[in-house]
Amino acid sequence: MSVRLVITDAMWDRIEPLMPADPVRGRRWADHRRTLEAIAWKYRTCSPWRDLPAELGSFQTAHKRLIRWAVDGTWEHTLARILAAADAQDDVGWTVSVDSTVCRAHHHAAGARKRGHPGRSEPDDHALGRSRGGLSTKVHLASDSRARPLALHVTAGQASDAPAFEVVMARIRVPRTGLGRPRTRPEVVLADRAYSSRAIRGYLRRRGIRAVILQPADQVGHRLRRGRAGGRPPRFDAAAYKQRNTVERCINRLKQWRGLAMRTDKLAIAYEAALHLAAILIWTRH
Template identity: 45%
Template sequence: MSCRTDLTDAQWHALSPYLPANPKRGHPFADHRRVINGILWRIKLGTPWRDIPERYGPWRTCHDRLARWERDDTWLRIVQALQGVTDTQGHINWEGASIDSTHLRAHRSAVGARKQSPQHDPRVVILEEWLGHSRGGRTTKLHLCADGNARPLSIVLSAGQRADGPFLIPVLEAIRVPRPGKGRPRSRPPVIRVDRAYGARVYRRLVHARGIRFVCPEREDARRHRIKKGAHGGCPPAFDANAYKGKNVVKRAVNRLKDFRAIATRYEKRGRNFMAVILVACLVLWL
C-alpha cells in the first residue's frame, strides 16, 4: 500500500536514471525506491528515524543511505542533474531568480553533537554543525537562491546568528546547473532580487562584477548618509520597483521546503545530515 509521501510512478521514472548502480564489490544496495520512500516519509512527517514503518525496511538502512550519499555528494549530484534536465527543457525561469534566508528552529535533540578535535587525530576533519544562538534560541539559517518558479537553485547553511550579506556570493557560487554535453555548468542568473539586508555597496559591486543585474532597494542608513553628504553623496543606486515585485518567489520556495517538518524544525545533530535532508526535499521539488 502506497503512502501519500511516496514517489509517484512518474517521479520514479524521472529519478531512477540518476541513482547509483550497485557496487562491483560488496553487498548490493537495498531497493532504491523503497529506501527513498522511507526517507521521504520521515522528513515529511518529522518523526524519529526509529518510527519509520516496516514496509520501508530497517530504519538504519534509510538513515545510513541518507548519510552515505551526503558524504559522497550523491544527493547534490542528483539534484543538479534534475536541474540540468529542467534547464535543457527551458523550464527554469532564470529571469525571476531571487535570494533570501530563513531561520530554522533547532529541536533540543539537535544539540550536543560530539565535537571532533584535530589535536587527537590529524586525519579528523572538523565538521560544521551550523547551529547558533539567535532571538529564537538555537537556530540554523538557510540561505537559498530560487528561480522564478519557486524552486531552489542553490542552498547554503550557516549558524542562526550570522548576517545575510556575507553569504550572498557563496549562494551565487553554489549554483551549478549542468549543460548538455561538455562545458561549464550554468552558474549566473541574469538578474538577482534581494532585500535591503544585501544592499551594502560592497555586495552591489561584487554582483555587478559578475555581470548580474542587482535589484535591491537602498538601505535606509545608506540613504541618510548619502543625503547628509549632499552633492558629494552621489546618486542613489538604480532600483527597478516593478522587477522587485517578483522577489516573493524565494519566500514561496522557503514555504515549500518548510512543508517538510524535518526542515521546518531541525532534528539532526550533524549538520551534514541536515543538509542531506534539505537536498532530498529539493530533489522532490525538482521532480
C-alpha cells in the first residue's frame, strides 16, 4: 500500500529542531516524523485510528503522542516557535482577521465522561454542543493577512462568537527570537457583524488596536432613532475590511483535512491538538 505523505524535507528541516528530545530514562521516542505523518494521515482522511497503514507505525503510538503533547503543551509551544521564526523574518502579517466556523461532530465523538479529566485542560462539555443540526463544535480562530492561523480555540457548537473573542486574542502570543517580550498586539483587527459590541470595541481601544468591525443594521437603526443622543458611528474602513476574506481562506485550508471538517474525537484537547498540527504544517509549507 502506498501512502501519500505531506511533510516534505524542507518542512521537516524546520520542524525537527522543535521536537522534544528523547527522555533521559526509559525507551526512546518512536520516529517523530513518521508519527506526525501518522497523525496527519488520520485527520486528512478522517479514518479510524485502527485503520492506520502499517507504513506509519502503531496507531497506539500516534494516538498517545497526540494526547501527551496536547496535555504538556508541546503542540502550542511548537507553533509559537515557528511563529517566532516567521516574525523574525518579517513574514507575519499583523492585519489580523477573527472569525469562527462550526464543525459537525460524528456520533463517535460523544460518550466521554461528563467532567474533564483531572490534570488536563479538558472542558467539562468536551466542546460539544447540540443545535438543530445535531452535535457540533465551533472553532474560533485568528489569522494573519496571509491566511495562516495565529490562534485557535474550540467551544461547543451553539456558543456565540463574541464571548470567545478575548480568549482568541489572548492566545495571539508570538515570542521574540532575541530579547523582548512576546508580541501580542496586532496592528488591525478585522471582524464581521457578530463581533460588533461595545465590550469588544472597548477592549481593542484599551489595547491600542484599530478595529475594523462591520456594524449590524439593528445597531445602526437604534443609534439613528436616538438622534444626537445616539452618538457618533464607530469608524469603519471599508477598504481594509475587504481583507477579511483571509480568515475565510484560513478556515478553508484547515477544513481540507476531513477529520477537522467533521470531528470524531471524544476529547476537545485531541481535536484542538490536531488543529495545531494542521496550523504547524500550514506555516512550514508556506
